[in-house]
Amino acid sequence: MPRRKVFDLAWPLILSNITVPLLGLVDTAVVGHLPDSRYLGGVTLGATLFSFLYWGFGFLRMGTTGLTAQAHGRGEVDAMLRLLGQGLMLALVIGLALVALHPPVIALGLSLLDGSAAVTAQAELYARWRIFSAPAVLANYVLIGWFLGRGNSRVTLLLMVINNSINIVLDLLFVVGLGMTVDGVALASVMADYCTLAVGIALAMGVWRRWSWRPVAGVFRDLGGYRRLLSVNLALFIRTLCLLFAFAFFHAQGADMGDTTLAANAVLLQFVLLASYALDGFAHATESLVGQRIGANDEAGFRAVVWAASQWSLLAAGLASVSFWLAGDALVAVLTDLPAVRTMAGVYLPWVIAMPLLAAASYLLDGIFIGATRTRAMRDTMVLAVLGFYLPVWWLTQPLGNHGLWLAFVAFTLARSLLLGGLFHRAWSQRRWFAPAGHPAG
Structure with a gap:
């Protein structure tokens, strides 16, 4: 199964x-x-x-x-x-x-x-x-x-x-x-x-x-093997730099709004980290199983793995969001005893409650594309998510303060899901996931 x-x-x-x-x-x-x-x-x-x-x-x-x-x-x-x-x-x-x-x-x-x-x-x-x-x-x-x-x-x-x-x-x-x-x-x-x-x-x-x-x-x-390894890894490296920039930018903008805002955001990002433990686990499992099915040229098995991983990811995201909704304030109290930070974290808690459900697809799609070694698509969509969505939304919503910053971060997360999801759906509907061996990272 x-x-x-x-x-x-x-x-x-x-x-x-x-x-x-x-x-x-x-x-x-x-x-x-x-x-x-x-x-x-x-x-x-x-x-x-x-x-x-x-x-x-x-x-x-x-x-x-x-x-x-x-x-x-x-x-x-x-x-x-x-x-x-x-x-x-x-x-x-x-x-x-x-x-x-x-x-x-x-x-x-x-x-x-x-x-x-x-x-x-x-x-x-x-x-x-x-x-x-x-x-x-x-x-x-x-x-x-x-x-x-x-x-x-x-x-x-x-x-x-x-x-x-x-x-x-x-x-x-x-x-x-x-x-x-x-x-x-x-x-x-x-x-x-x-x-x-x-x-x-x-x-x-x-x-x-x-x-x-x-x-x-x-x-x-085998220099060709090194070239392929470097091609796959270079695209992933650029993608990872963009992701690092997204988090660093989030911290920097929060710091500009004051120590209390910075601390509240840091506490809330721990919620995102907690959710990522489960979502990353299923994404990494998907990498392995998708890669094996593609290597075996087993399209039916590939589709079965994607469907099963989607169910597990959605379940994990739903449980995380419900847990944050029911116990978010208590978890904030565990992470900090500063009244001002607790109060501010409570104000922005709804963003974090929604985050697992909004981010689940991006984790799963990363796993699918890594398993398929289509890393250039991951690189390109990540760059577009940062430059075309994250930074413009932040710029336009600066009057909203920290709510605008969280909105930009959510827009970035959704953009990753939608852009990669669009590429996945096109390849899925056209049955093009099993590309010729010479195009592993497309």
Whole structure:
């Protein structure tokens, strides 16, 4: 049953998403008990910088998933091994480049985040350690994408649990046990990332051994494979930059309206993040199953997967919206005890209640297009959503203040859904989802 397959793939991904905030809570609790608030501010600022920096290279996970899923659907073991090797090579090159170029990258990033001098100094110390995790973080993206493309999402959960568990233990050891500060938190993350990479490589070697140590051909010589991988990933990179800009712009405009508005928006965006845990889980499951059906040239199976994933996504979005409607005020109270922030968050809560239902299609369509490796369409519609909808709506609704900002963000979300949805429907009705192999990213 397609519905069961989608759920079986999605639930480990949803759980792995939920583990992410746990580490942030431990980091905050450990550093928050140090004698000076600049340490907590430094970790917060530094972690924000690396969240944006590494998120920008998330295409390594997405591109690997789509291409591997299609190779898996075709039963091409050689292609799957070659994709893993080429993806890891690309991650290593990018990671080492980030390490080599880290002084200007860190300086620029911290200047944009605009913290106080004391906090920025601590964030810089954090960043000088954390940057050395870049090769491991990016390689882990490739490994997670590769296993997901093969339909094994439980590896993702395992790797996330290992990473966060090691990170938490080392946080406590370095900061509480050895008396380190932000450098201890950063070093814990670096070591956890490399330990996770070692486990991921070991798991991949186990798969290779089950394939009787099949020779890996063309990892270095197959330039066409690199071109295809870069074509898919470059489009995803531009798309991700646009998405990062959308969130950064939202935060910047909220900050211009005052600290209370900025804080209220930050609280409400946590609701969006909560909803995304489930929606992302089903979208990522869709990437794998859609890619496999396209690789197998199974149009009936493709349609069944899309229909099943649509049902799960709509159910998850509906449950999220109802939960926010019934318990939104209580959740705001859990996230902040500042009366002014609570009051303002309550004013704009209706936007967040509607958001899961309005955003569900964009998450699902992303999964379909990634699985089909039609990443240029994702890039083009994202650029159009930002330039043609988000920024114009914000400009026209500035007199509405923060309501106008939320309206622009909702318009951006709807535009993503409608633009990608239009392309999907056209290809669906004309039965053109199974494009010739030479046009994977169209």
